Amino acid sequence: MKLSEIYLYLKQDISKIEKEIENSIDAQHPVLIQASSHLLKAGGKRIRPVFVLLGAQFGQYDLERVKLVAVPLEMIHMGSLVHDDVIDDAELRRGRKTIKAKWDNRVAMYTGDYMFAKAIEIASQSQEPRLxxxxxxxxxxxxxxxxxxxxxxxxxxxxxxxxxxxxxxKTALLISVSCELGALIAGADRHIQKCLKRYGYYTGMAFQITDDILDFVGTEKELGKPAGSDLLQGNVTLPALYAMERDAELKNEITHFLESHGTDKVDMNGIISKIKETGAVKDAKIMSDLYLEKANAALEELPDIRAKRALSEIAQYIGDRKF
Structure with missing residues (x-):
């Protein structure tokens, strides 16, 4: 099942949130507008605003109030992606040039900072202190x-x-906060807020582990970047960690590459094959599934409404997704 099919009944509100995000990136400086628009046009699952909308379904749902949470959280996420691309020296994101590649590091950092600032500005319209x-x-x-x-x-x-x-x-915290604040802004019971916070944390952990798995098993077309990009950028993720524990020769190969700070040539396709051969990818998937089990357990205490079923389906989507 596609993610868009899971929350089809929220389609109209998601479209409104998307429009609000577009309006929010308007800036007085043309470079900031161009850079922000470039990232926005790259698309994305908008999963954090969706979690806000679903969390708000457990209280008094009012889109005008909910958008003061949904829009800032997506902008914070987008700003963090821009910063990540600078840290990782990444050229591509979702098949498009990153802001740092299209402009430079300074423009990218200021664009990320601008998105953070706009997020705070929008959220400040809410009078809820805990938010x-x-x-x-x-x-x-x-x-x-x-x-x-x-x-x-x-x-x-x-x-x-x-x-x-x-x-x-990197990931779980913002998803957890998205679920929690959606319920908070809608005035849902504090126990419901806590359950959604736990669900979001466990789901977010599984989401990132799945991303890290896909980096080794996906194609460049599916990923929008070369397979093995995380390791090429010097980021050691769960499959690589597991594989290095089991294969001393592979550990030496990866360690040598990392100690060169990526300057040494490396046969990434060969490393990916060796990682798969150790069973590390399968065990990383087991770890992801364990987090998803905890996420579903957190949902059990929630009222049986449509939003609860959608949250359960999203967890299943994360466990099953291929890219």
């Missing part, structure tokens, strides 16, 4: 995560704990 507290705490954690990502880049001496902490800050 601002949760959102600011999340942004602090994300920034710490970006600094940690820089520190760990091309670092072969990593472990599972470091990896899980990194993907929590």
């Amino acid at each position: 601002h507290e949760i959102l600011s705490d999340a942004m602090v954690e994300m920034c710490i995560g970006e600094v940690e990502q820089i520190k760990d880049q091309f670092n072969a001496d990593q472990n599972l704990k470091i990896y899980l902490r990194r993907i929590k800050r």
Whole structure:
């Protein structure tokens, strides 16, 4: 099932949120407008606004209030992607040139900062104090995560704990906050907010692990970037971690590449084949499935409404997706 089919009944509201995002990136400087529009046109699943909309279904649903959460969260996500591309020196995202590739690093960093600032500006229209507290705490954690990502880049001496902490800050945190704040802005019961927060965290962890798996098993056409890009950019993800634990020769090969900071030539197709042969990809999928089981368990305490079923279907989509 496609993601668009899962939340078809929210199509009209999703379109309105998309329009709000388009209107929000309007800037007085032409380069900022062009760079922001370039990223927006690259598309995306808009899964964070969808989580906000679904979370709000458990309370008093009012799109005018909900958009003050949904739009900022997507803009924060977009801004973090721009920063990630600078950190990773990435040339492509979703098959299009990144902002840093089309312009330069400085334009990319300021564009990301601009999106963060616009997100805060929009969210400030809400009078809900807990919203601002949760959102600011999340942004602090994300920034710490970006600094940690820089520190760990091309670092072969990593472990599972470091990896899980990194993907929590990189992905799971914002998805968790999206679910929680959707319920908060709609005035849902605090217990419901907590259940949705847990669901979002577990789903977000599974989402990123699946992304990291697809980086090794997907094609360039499906991924919008070359297979093995994470490792080429110096990011050691779960399949690589597992494989390095099991194959000493492969570990030496990957370590040598990382210690060269990506300057040495590497047979990435060969490394990908060796990683698959260790069973690391299958075990990473098991880890993702365990998180999804916890996500579905968090949903069990929620009222049986259409949004709950949609959240369950999204979790299944994440577990089954191919790109």
